[in-house]
Amino acid sequence: MLTLFHAPRSRSTRFLWLLEELGAPYRIEKVDIFRSMSGTGARDPRNPHPHGQVPALVDEGVLITESAAIALYLTDKFPTAGLGPMISDPHRGPYLSWLAYYAGVLEPAVTNLWKQRQDDQDKAQYQALDERLRTTLEKQPWLLGERFSAADILFVSLLQFARQMLPAHAVYDDWLARANARPALARALAKDDLS
Known part of the structure; x- marks a missing residue:
């Protein structure tokens, strides 16, 4: 199962949305992050992201970070949802x-x-x-x-x-x-x- 390392009201929220659009099975692992705008939070040792940020996605032991990479990974993994055109598609x-x-x-x-x-x-x-x-x-x-x-x-x-x-x-x-x-x-x- 996919695990999304997530901090509420952050860039990882967009991946809750994408996962819901895809109908993908996933679990959420809530982690703390440093929030530069407010100066609150801290790096969470449970978070596998190399910089302690979110989003971070783990799929069967494979770590995927960075929003564009996660979006591409997920849409390729769940092609029938139609949220990312496949290689043969002109889009x-x-x-x-x-x-x-x-x-x-x-x-x-x-x-x-x-x-x-x-x-x-x-x-x-x-x-x-x-x-x-x-x-x-x-x-x-x-x-x-x-x-x-x-x-x-x-x-x-x-x-x-x-x-x-x-x-x-x-x-x-x-x-x-x-x-x-x-x-x-x-x-x-x-x-x-x-x-």
């Missing part, structure tokens, strides 16, 4: 691109914005990110068109936590509203509060 390339874009572009751009350390190059990258994401969502409801995917979960989870990290556009608010209406998210949030 596979865009799916992988969005997962990598989340980790390599969105997270750094938003972190620099939040920490108020944007130079001109960072500002240009943030504007390009906004342009790419906004124009994609102006044409279609989800990152892969009509198909909701784990990539949407990664991106939307940022908006759930800090909507102000992306510019004020109705397209982002509508995307967030569509995602927030998903029953699997409600189930995940109920477990997040109980864990």
Whole structure:
């Protein structure tokens, strides 16, 4: 069985959501983490993540860390749920691109914005990110068109936590509203509060 090492109201909450969307059997191992915004918490020795962070997923003794890797691992492990296109699917390339874009572009751009350390190059990258994401969502409801995917979960989870990290556009608010209406998210949030 899958074990999700989880700290409530953290980046691991998105994987409660994904696991619920997948219908996967899993258990939650609640761990403490250091929370830099509040200065509370501490590294938990039970947490196998090399940096003491979450998410961390263990599957039959194999440790998977980092959000994009966990999303890809889980959607490949449970292909019938349809939340991650398989290799023969023409959406596979865009799916992988969005997962990598989340980790390599969105997270750094938003972190620099939040920490108020944007130079001109960072500002240009943030504007390009906004342009790419906004124009994609102006044409279609989800990152892969009509198909909701784990990539949407990664991106939307940022908006759930800090909507102000992306510019004020109705397209982002509508995307967030569509995602927030998903029953699997409600189930995940109920477990997040109980864990």
